[in-house]
Amino acid sequence: MTRHLGLPVVDLGRLDGGGGSTSDIARAIRSACETAGFFYLDGHGVDARIIADAFEANRRFHALPMARKQAVASNRWHRGYLGFGDAKLKSSARYAPARQANRLESFFVRHEVEEDDPDFRSGKPLQGPNQWPDDAFFKEAVSAYDKALRRLGMRLLPVLSLAIGEEAGFLARHFAPPSTALRLNHYPPAEPTPEDDVFGSHPHTDYGFLTLLAQDAIGGLEIETTDGSWHPVPCREGAFVVNIGDIFARWTNDVFNSTRHRVVTPAGGRDRYSIAYFFDPNLDTFIECLPAFQGGEARYQPIRFVDYFAERLDANYSRRDAEPDGGSDAS
Ligand SMILES: O=C(O)CCC(=O)C(=O)O
Numbered sequence: 001m002t003r004h005l006g007l008p009v010v011d012l013g014r015l016d017g018g019g020g021s022t023s024d025i026a027r028a029i030r031s032a033c034e035t036a037g038f039f040y041l042d043g044h045g046v047d048a049r050i051i052a053d054a055f056e057a058n059r060r061f062h063a064l065p066m067a068r069k070q071a072v073a074s075n076r077w078h079r080g081y082l083g084f085g086d087a088k089l090k091s092s093a094r095y096a097p098a099r100q101a102n103r104l105e106s107f108f109v110r111h112e113v114e115e116d117d118p119d120f121r122s123g124k125p126l127q128g129p130n131q132w133p134d135d136a137f138f139k140e141a142v143s144a145y146d147k148a149l150r151r152l153g154m155r156l157l158p159v160l161s162l163a164i165g166e167e168a169g170f171l172a173r174h175f176a177p178p179s180t181a182l183r184l185n186h187y188p189p190a191e192p193t194p195e196d197d198v199f200g201s202h203p204h205t206d207y208g209f210l211t212l213l214a215q216d217a218i219g220g221l222e223i224e225t226t227d228g229s230w231h232p233v234p235c236r237e238g239a240f241v242v243n244i245g246d247i248f249a250r251w252t253n254d255v256f257n258s259t260r261h262r263v264v265t266p267a268g269g270r271d272r273y274s275i276a277y278f279f280d281p282n283l284d285t286f287i288e289c290l291p292a293f294q295g296g297e298a299r300y301q302p303i304r305f306v307d308y309f310a311e312r313l314d315a316n317y318s319r320r321d322a323e324p325d326g327g328s329d330a331s
């Protein structure tokens, strides 16, 4: 029997005349990141209507006939539809490869890159156009969600800067602009007699900086504690589940935990929907162990975010057509 951990709750609303100071909130975030690596975010200011519409768009898209979804199949900039079986964890430095593909389908929207952008013209990885299904409501709802979550990510930067012991403006220079990925996930119900090693999403850590997750009430997300046991992260009404990814952990010399998590396939014949928003640094930024965390020595070499990211995508994921894909934890 898994036990619900009772993750810390951080209330950003306390900053808006709610009697909290930025440094109180930074302390709470630091403590959460040094332990669970996950917390619930309340008082985030994202309108409930925007979240509900994005879930409606998620359901509507995944209910389309497969041919219409395949018409916007993930392009080489990792934007678009990733079908069942397209995201199989191939290998990982830290964990055994998965034997079965993840039982989910997703739609990815990343930061907008116009076709006249010099990055696009020069063929830089991940810098290309989004694709949209032929549905005006979908584009409007998903764009509104993307914009709101990007704003929230930017709003968190001063408090996260304080949480890593830097001045409030420190992180902003690494996010000018950020790279982002919005992933609409659909997990179909479990088979009556599932095979071994089948998950909605296999145990993984997220690649990037910060993940902000909205989930429905079905449940299935679980996180691993240091003793190797798994614990559910139930839906908390109105809150985002926030976790830090590998690049944030790397910045802190692994003082902050990028915690392994997974999604078990939904029981009871029900479908599960979630929306993950991966909020990551600018592709050109250098990630190098922060002085405050160097202690003995830095565990990782400095790396340009785009190089790190492209390497993670290429090393860890395969698609049926052998092109690297957006992967379960790709952000
Ligand atoms: O759907 C979820 O609850 C989690 C998804 C996830 O871990 C991911 O997309 O990286």
Ligand SMILES: [Fe+2]
Binding pocket: 204, 205, 206, 261, 328, 329
């Ligand atoms: Fe994840």
